[in-house]
Amino acid sequence: MARARYTEELPWPAPARWLLSLIFASFALPPLFSGSSGPLQLATALVSLGFAALVWDMSVLRIRVDDRGLRVGYRFFSETIPHGAILRCGAVRYDPRTWGGYGVRSRTFPPNPPARLYNVPGDGGVAVQLLLADRQLLFSSRNPAAVCAALRVGR
Secondary structure, eight states: OOOEEEEEEEEOOHHHHHHHHHHHHHHHHHHHHSSOOOHHHHHHHHHHHHHHHHHHHTTEEEEEEETTEEEEEOSSSEEEEEGGGEEEEEEEEOOHHHHTSSEEEEEOOTTSOOEEEEEOTTSTTEEEEEEESSOEEEEEOSOHHHHHHHHHHTO
8 A cells, every 4th residue: 555645534523423314314213113114114214224324434534645646535435536637736715505515516517627526514615626637626624735735746
């Protein structure tokens, strides 16, 4: 494994994780504990429990810069960008409401290139913005300057 130049983990606030998990789990309880659960109710319960588990999977945003490039995202929703694919790196302010909230968000507003955002509540609306050949990639970070500096070392 390549030596890390920069790593950062940004967890969702614990109250937000618990609240979202409880909301999803609450949809699973009635079908599981009622005596007359049919296939649809059981499917609803399983999907609800799956979403509750997904909340915990997506509870920590991970950033890693090493010799191979940048890896950013959540455990099952992440991507790796080689150093050579990054045209520009900088910090940007953003409004989570314009992106539809938190987590993994994508949008396309022509004439701008498509963009993806990985974010967490509590980041203060600050993200690293990467310009790639075909799109933009944004992600929460406590120290965007350090992320960009680590990415420049690999070039």
